[in-house]
Structures are given as C-alpha cells and as structure tokens.
Amino acid sequence: MPKKDYYSSRAHDLLGSIFGVFALSMLITSPWQVDTSGPDPFYKGPLIFPLIVFCLMLAGSLPSLWRLFRPSEKSSWYLDGQGKPFKTMVILGLLIIYLAGIIFIGLEVSTWLFLLIALKLVNQDSILKLTLIPVLVTLILFVIFKYFLDIWFPEPLIMEIFLE
16 A cells, blocks of 8 residues: 655644644633632532643644644645635534533533534544444543533433423
8 A cells, every 4th residue: 555645734733833822821821710719629610621621732732833843844834625624614613513502402412413423524434433432422421520520511401391
C-alpha cells in the first residue's frame, strides 16, 4: 500500500494554538471568575467543570503549538475543503443543538444522538463504531455525572409534556 503524504496546515495549527492560549488564560484566571464559596466539596463545586474543559482544551492544543513553532518543510498555510470547513461548522451546530437537547430530551438521548450523527458525518460507517462508541460514551457520562460526581440533571422537558 503506497504511503500517503501528509502536509500539515499551519492555519489549523494557528487556530489550535489560539484555543490553547485562551484555555491557559482561562485556567489561570478561573479561580477569580467562579464563586467557590458554597458548601460543596471541590469536586462538586462550580469550578470543576471549567477546569476539566480548559485542561482538555490545553492538552488538545499542545500538538498544534508544537507544529506551529516547529513546522515541517512541507507544511503550508492552506485551508482544506477549498477553504470551507463544512463538516466542522455542522459539528459546531450539532454541539449547540446538543446543549439544547440536554434540556429537552435529556443527557443520555442527546449524547447518543450527537455521537451517532457526528460519527456518521465524518464517515465512520462501521456498524460497530456507530453502535459501540455512542453507547459506551453515553454510559460513561451517565455513570460519571450521576454516581461519581452526584450531579443529577433535571427531568427532560419532553417527559413533563408526556406526563401531564
């Protein structure tokens, strides 16, 4: 099988680096932005979620930072897809719908649907991936939030409509 040449985009690395710098600045300033004076322990307090998200963002941006400052000889400033990041914008829209879905249809169904649609969108057509990944991630989120962190989401609005 012939080896494919991969040319990294410095534009993508710049955007990833910007996200990383933003995440780092938010990590540094988050103790002053979030009120932690409540009675909850640290792992149940309001600061835990921003810390997790910004740490993940920072960790995800490290390869971009590395490639931005040490580019390969074949890298350029191109944007793939003729400069139109269609799939990325659709997944961003799905994330926004996912947040609304948590309110209307619940965490479990929203997570499962989001992952199923996103995997299908990025051409992960394997039946094993389309069933196993969404189910496993949904179960993991359910267990982490409800049993380890003891965070219970409110009843979905769709249940209130059907139970009235």
